[in-house]
């Protein structure tokens with residue numbers, strides 16, 4: 001019986017690569033979204049809410065809910081469930097609306 | 105053909121799932137020039153979502169039901185002249201002002217819509233096959249990381265080959281839960297229980313719909329057998345009424361429900377898990393059409409679908425729709441409707457009658473499957489008592505963090521009677537998702553008796569878009585027939601999303 005989803009579909013992917021999440025190294029597989037790569041590393045939250053500062057991650061998985069917003073390569077408000085992971089991507093936890101650095 | 109006509113597609117199809125694919129290839133095979141726009145990089149929609157080619161999955165069908173139907177559509181697409189435009193997020197469909205009977209389909213491009221330049225596709229007719237998104241009902245703890253939509257978990261599994269946890273409770277209502285539970289279990293998760301708020305007895309009250317749709321019974325049997333095999337219990341007439349944990353899911357409370365979905369006092373039982381997958385059916389995604397004034401019809405589960413004629417045309421001439429936009433009924437129904445729409449659009453544009461035999465056969469199949477879809481919708485419609493699951497501090501609107509208490513106050517003290525008024529008082533539904541997640545729940549809370557008919561979806565833009573895309577309306581990249589793209593110098597600013605709460 002399959003132990004992992006990749007075994008189930010008989011995946012024979014190109015070699016995995018590294019991205020970082022808040023400075024920590026994570027292995028991503030080609031073809032995965034940023035969110036899938038984070039899930040693969042056991043990370044479920046990468047954003048805090050504007051009001052209460054509560055942690056959030058993927059909820060709808062298809063680009064509808066905006067719960068999975070992340071800062072990807074210094075760009076805030078990217079939907080991690082839609083954006084493909086690329087080698088060397090730098091993912092950081094997005095706090096609030098993601099534009100804090102712009103505040104004067 | 106005049107020069108200006110050569111710049112037009114005959115048909116623009118929005119959405120490359122079962123309905124859109126079937127419509128596009130059918131219309132193309134009948135002689136129309138067709139553009140097929142879809143947000144994803146790959147065809148298949150949500151149902152046939154699958155890993156990218158670089159994953160090298162040799163058995164993608166292991167995660168799918170009826171993969172051969174999709175494989176067939178994909179082959180026909182590859183052999184056709186259909187221009188497939190992946191990564192195109194359509195935000196508006198309009199009648200072109202100068203063009204008379206010409207439609208303009210506006211899209212932003214890229215993985216999450218913040219790519220290069222806005223795009224406009226012009227066509228003489230449009231087929232909307234935008235599918236559905238998931239209906240969510242709030243409950244205490246549903247915003248904790250590890251609580252994931254059932255469709256979302258399925259999507260992440262099918263395309264990313266990942267799971268949200270190792271021990272996953274599946275809860276909500278509707279047949280999708282069984283499908284999701286069996287794929288999670290097949291992929292290595294332990295699923296201790298599937299919690300279904302409705303009973304299944306209702307199906308037995310509609311023997312005709314069951315007998316005429318044997319493939320649905322077979323599907324149920326396949327999932328049922330898979331669940332037995334993986335020792336997954338199914339608990340009807342129950343709900344997850346609370347999620348425990350501080351920063352992520354640690355356990356859930358499963359409670360028995362009465363006929364109206366009110367929790368039975370003292371029946372709660374704690375189940376340890378590290379993820380909860382939850383969904384309460386699907387909501388047709390129809391805002392592109394309602395923005396154009398298309399009429400809608402209420403469905404037995406309180407949602408709205410597009411009102412369509414016998415040949416899948418909406419109440420706006422030249423605008424067809426197929427699949428879940430006309431009511432949620434599954435991939436096979438979507439395929440039949442897409443084909444019917446393709447035949448009808450081709451007949452109209454080519455000025456000849458549709459082949460009677462083929463049309464009648466498709467209509468028969470469609471009507472048969474629609475009748476089953478109605479039984480399904482009625483069986484799993486949320487009971488009026490579900491708001492009893494909510495405590496005053498339960499977040500209802502996830503984006504703006506508006507609690508049930510605040511919404512109840514606006515109804516009881518301020519006199520709000522509908523979702524729109526609640527939104528003005530509380531900001532519920534004003535955030536990023538524009539009410540897609542909380543809309544159904546807010547409408548129910550505003551209606552007091554807990555069972556509002558959902559107002560038809562109305563949103564000014566179907567997807568978020570950079571302001572530059574609006575500014576560039578006059579001169580976007582135009583995807584022309586025969587692949588000649590007339591590029592302009594317009595630049596959009598990546599990341600310049602408008603404030604969703606503006």
Ligand code: FES
Pocket residue numbers: 057058059060061062063064065066067068069079080081082256
């Ligand atoms: S998880 Fe909902 S938008 Fe990404």
